[in-house]
Amino acid sequence: MGAEPHLPVLLKTIITALQPISGGRYIDGTVGAGGHAAGLLEASGPDGEVLGLDLDGEAVGLASARLARFGARAHVVEGSYTGMRAEAGRLGWDVVDGILLDLGVSSMQLDGAGRGFSFLQDGPLDMRFATRTGRTAADVVNFSDESELAEIIFRYGEDRLGRRIARAIVNNRPFESTRGLADVILRAVGRRERIHPATRTFQALRIAVNGELESVEAVLPVAMGLLKAGGRLAVISFHSLEDRLVKEYFRRESVDCICPGRQPVCTCSHRASLLEVYGHKPVEADEAEKELNSRSRSAKLRVAEKLV
Numbered sequence: 507m508g509a510e511p512h513l514p515v516l517l518k519t520i521i522t523a524l525q526p527i528s529g530g531r532y533i534d535g536t537v538g539a540g541g542h543a544a545g546l547l548e549a550s551g552p553d554g555e556v557l558g559l560d561l562d563g564e565a566v567g568l569a570s571a572r573l574a575r576f577g578a579r580a581h582v583v584e585g586s587y588t589g590m591r592a593e594a595g596r597l598g599w600d601v602v603d604g605i606l607l608d609l610g611v612s613s614m615q616l617d618g619a620g621r622g623f624s625f626l627q628d629g630p631l632d633m634r635f636a637t638r639t640g641r642t643a644a645d646v647v648n649f650s651d652e653s654e655l656a657e658i659i660f661r662y663g664e665d666r667l668g669r670r671i672a673r674a675i676v677n678n679r680p681f682e683s684t685r686g687l688a689d690v691i692l693r694a695v696g697r698r699e700r701i702h703p704a705t706r707t708f709q710a711l712r713i714a715v716n717g718e719l720e721s722v723e724a725v726l727p728v729a730m731g732l733l734k735a736g737g738r739l740a741v742i743s744f745h746s747l748e749d750r751l752v753k754e755y756f757r758r759e760s761v762d763c764i765c766p767g768r769q770p771v772c773t774c775s776h777r778a779s780l781l782e783v784y785g786h787k788p789v790e791a792d793e794a795e796k797e798l799n800s801r802s803r804s805a806k807l808r809v810a811e812k813l814v
């Protein structure tokens with residue numbers, strides 16, 4: 507991993523939002539380097555506990571070391587946040603007081619050339635959070651159909667030049683390294699805007715390799731189901747696709763009726779199960795934090811409180 511430590515984004519707001527108390531039980535579904543988890547443990551002393559999950563074995567090692575000072579109050583486990591109910595059950599927790607998801611990639615992952623998340627340094631085209639299983643970015647790039655690649659780049663990278671990039675990839679593969687791929691994309695589409703033209707393709711590949719949107723969609727009902735009444739779920743997203751899923755889920759679950767607009771009588775029996783704590787608008791970092799931590803610039807936080 508890279509040398510730069512990961513600075514937890516919106517830490518104070520997360521602590522205010524989750525209102526940790528001594529004796530409370532909290533889940534950090536994306537424990538990373540353990541920054542948010544340490545904040546939760548400090549704020550819930552002397553008896554609060556945190557279960558931290560991460561797909562990345564290296565992150566689990568880092569977080570375990572960082573949280574060792576909290577002794578038996580910290581539980582760090584390698585695994586997906588989608589499995590949080592089973593992991594909580596292993597601790598004998600049926601319900602919890604608060605849950606945090608700080609989505610996406612950490613600074614350590616991004617800065618570590620060996621992980622292949624960034625083209626700023628040359629490295630193997632990997633991009634897996636869980637490095638022991640699943641398809642790598644090289645597998646996706648080298649073995650997908652041109653149309654499948656175009657769809658990935660268009661949908662997950664929101665890049666309207668997806669087809670042209672996919673064609674260039676197919677005509678120049680196989681690829682093994684991040685730089686090799688980034689250079690071909692640059693040659694294929696030229697420099698159109700301030701960001702490097704491979705940025706969106708790299709985001710798209712990372713989302714596809716890790717099934718990120720599917721995981722977010724799957725975890726929201728699981729997390730709400732695990733919360734006790736009055737418990738809170740905080741989700742920090744870093745791009746519009748993730749934030750849209752969270753926004754739509756919170757909106758749907760915060761109203762009583764989800765029948766189509768023109769239907770005169772409700773037939774859905776849907777009941778609101780949550781309240782959006784900061785209204786419909788996401789919370790963003792202030793200027794001082796954005797200045798200090800560039801990752802925080804695109805962070806969007808939404809918080810929901812479980813009603814029943």
Ligand SMILES: C[S@@+](CC[C@H](N)C(=O)[O-])C[C@H]1O[C@@H](n2cnc3c(N)ncnc32)[C@H](O)[C@@H]1O
Nearest residue numbers: 514536538539540541542560561562586587608
């Ligand atoms: C932005 S970082 C979290 C940083 C952390 N909040 C901290 O304070 O250091 C996101 C982390 O989520 C992990 N991750 C991504 N998808 C995951 C999933 N489905 N389950 C568990 N962890 C996941 C990544 O490996 C990464 O370490």
